[in-house]
Amino acid sequence: MNSMNRRSVLLAGLGVAGAGALVACSSSGSTPALASPSGSAVAAADKKRTRSGKTHETTLTATQAMADLGAGVTARTWAFDGRLPGRELRLTAGATLSATLSNQLPNQATTSLHWHGIALRNDMDGVPPATQAAVRAGRNFTYRFTADAPGTYFFHPHVGVQLDRGLYAPLIVEDPREPLSYDEEWVVVLDDWLDGVTGTPDDVFAELRHGMGGMHMSEDSSSPSSSSGHDMGDMSGMGGMGSSPSASASSSGGSMGTRFMLMGAQSPLLGGDAGDVKYPYHLVNGRVPADPEVFRSKPGKRVRLRLINAGADTAYRVALGGHQLTITHTDGFPVRHQQADALLIGMGERYDVLVTLEDGVFPLVTLAEGKNATGMAVIRTGSGSTPTATVRPKELDGMLMAASQLRAADDVRLASKKADRVHRIELTGGMMTYNWAINGRRFDMNNPVAHPITVEEGQRVRLDFVNTTTMWHPMHLHGHTYQLGSDGPRKDTTIVLPKKTVSVFFDADNPGQWMLHCHNAYHGEAGMMALVAYQA
Numbered sequence: 001m002n003s004m005n006r007r008s009v010l011l012a013g014l015g016v017a018g019a020g021a022l023v024a025c026s027s028s029g030s031t032p033a034l035a036s037p038s039g040s041a042v043a044a045a046d047k048k049r050t051r052s053g054k055t056h057e058t059t060l061t062a063t064q065a066m067a068d069l070g071a072g073v074t075a076r077t078w079a080f081d082g083r084l085p086g087r088e089l090r091l092t093a094g095a096t097l098s099a100t101l102s103n104q105l106p107n108q109a110t111t112s113l114h115w116h117g118i119a120l121r122n123d124m125d126g127v128p129p130a131t132q133a134a135v136r137a138g139r140n141f142t143y144r145f146t147a148d149a150p151g152t153y154f155f156h157p158h159v160g161v162q163l164d165r166g167l168y169a170p171l172i173v174e175d176p177r178e179p180l181s182y183d184e185e186w187v188v189v190l191d192d193w194l195d196g197v198t199g200t201p202d203d204v205f206a207e208l209r210h211g212m213g214g215m216h217m218s219e220d221s222s223s224p225s226s227s228s229g230h231d232m233g234d235m236s237g238m239g240g241m242g243s244s245p246s247a248s249a250s251s252s253g254g255s256m257g258t259r260f261m262l263m264g265a266q267s268p269l270l271g272g273d274a275g276d277v278k279y280p281y282h283l284v285n286g287r288v289p290a291d292p293e294v295f296r297s298k299p300g301k302r303v304r305l306r307l308i309n310a311g312a313d314t315a316y317r318v319a320l321g322g323h324q325l326t327i328t329h330t331d332g333f334p335v336r337h338q339q340a341d342a343l344l345i346g347m348g349e350r351y352d353v354l355v356t357l358e359d360g361v362f363p364l365v366t367l368a369e370g371k372n373a374t375g376m377a378v379i380r381t382g383s384g385s386t387p388t389a390t391v392r393p394k395e396l397d398g399m400l401m402a403a404s405q406l407r408a409a410d411d412v413r414l415a416s417k418k419a420d421r422v423h424r425i426e427l428t429g430g431m432m433t434y435n436w437a438i439n440g441r442r443f444d445m446n447n448p449v450a451h452p453i454t455v456e457e458g459q460r461v462r463l464d465f466v467n468t469t470t471m472w473h474p475m476h477l478h479g480h481t482y483q484l485g486s487d488g489p490r491k492d493t494t495i496v497l498p499k500k501t502v503s504v505f506f507d508a509d510n511p512g513q514w515m516l517h518c519h520n521a522y523h524g525e526a527g528m529m530a531l532v533a534y535q536a
């Protein structure tokens with residue numbers, strides 16, 4: 001079955017809108033024949049994966065739940081098996097995961113599971129309608145794939161803005177020949193939280209999608225004032241606006257009447273505007289900082305921390321009071337070890353670090369970059385009182401390591417080779433009309449193959465992320481782990497600062513149709529997505 005025929009089957013349930021889009025696409029004649037997600041090229045590439053023969057079976061039930069965030073804070077949300085974060089999945093590289101998703105979500109919501117960072121077979125990537133039909137309410141879908149690259153990954157739905165609910169959990173792929181030695185291993189999941197507290201992610205997107213241009217201006221905004229916040233465009237007819245950040249959930253914020261939109265969040269590290277959304281809480285492993293998770297160990301023990309940013313709109317600066325971090329991996333892949341006091345981790349990024357524990361009680365603090373708020377976990381190896389929820393260890397302002405300063409470990413660096421294909425990926429749009437896009441085109445999820453970025457199997461591909469906007473974007477490619485520059489780290493999600501260009505390289509060795517998108521959940525949903533598709 002060719003790509004278009006298969007798509008027409010998938011679209012059969014989508015009704016008139018989907019069918020109309022299909023006709024428009026077919027008659028344009030501009031779409032080349034693409035490798036089908038369930039086609040022979042996908043099966044052939046999958047056969048080459050190293051398999052151990054072991055299978056790990058599990059069921060994940062997506063359901064409405066009342067989450068206990070600690071300190072008396074509860075929130076009605078959607079979560080896997082009612083847990084926040086969801087139960088960690090742990091495999092050894094080469095094993096096959098057989099995970100049945102049971103959709104018990106309310107409101108007839110459809111959903112899916114995307115295995116973030118895993119180079120898996122395309123038809124298990126969980127992106128409706130590109131790689132499968134959405135899993136309807138009350139239905140099940142079994143994801144079955146082999147994970148052959150060890151590392152720190154996670155999973156979440158790839159439908160709407162469900163990522164900003166509680167639907168996320170770690171996926172750890174262990175190395176059967178683990179080269180690092182450590183005594184303990186702790187998984188640390190960071191998240192920006194509002195669901196069930198100030199509204200829902202759907203409420204947030206409903207407000208944001210109108211952009212700043214459609215916002216009601218309050219009376220005190222009549223006097224002009226400068227602002228270095230969001231891209232103002234031509235605001236001359238709008239009477240200017242204040243520039244003070246409005247991070248508090250209870251505040252109406254700045255001088256504009258917004259319920260969810262955050263104005264004036266500034267971060268030099270992120271090159272300006274830090275985020276779009278006000279969050280009342282920043283969680284570490286599902287807990288607020290006033291009632292944190294406490295990790296217990298002994299002085300002198302060596303610990304591997306696996307840090308995962310599952311947030312939707314927040315980059316975190318992470319530091320452990322009284323300790324240096326040794327960075328060993330990013331996005332699952334090893335780097336040349338690098339010492340740092342602090343890390344910057346964008347949405348969708350992961351970092352593994354080693355620490356040798358001192359004697360006492362230490363805050364592991366996640367500073368919401370540019371948003372003047374923190375999350376926290378605590379490491380306890382001796383006596384002492386628990387740090388206060390607002391503590392900011394000096395390491396946060398110490399030597400900070402960003403991905404651009406890291407180098408790939410020798411065994412995962414791509415062999416040098418001239419790029420066979422180069423694509424310019426312009427990041428476009430802004431806050432005025434919330435028209436985030438790629439190459440000026442807002443992605444249409446109902447017609448994902450309309451304007452593919454094509455590659456051919458076997459090619460070395462270079463993507464130039466050219467950020468023309470005034471905001472940073474964490475750019476995530478499915479199914480591949482690209483390399484930053486000629487010897488930078490292997491990653492699947494990378495921060496692209498405003499007005500900067502980042503070039504990444506990958507070998508086209510995993511045929512299918514893969515999303516390339518901003519991992520800001522709201523930017524992605526607004527249209528900052530594209531399809532990287534292998535030609536048939």
Ligand SMILES: [Cu+2]
Nearest residue numbers: 473518520523
């Ligand atoms: Cu973005």
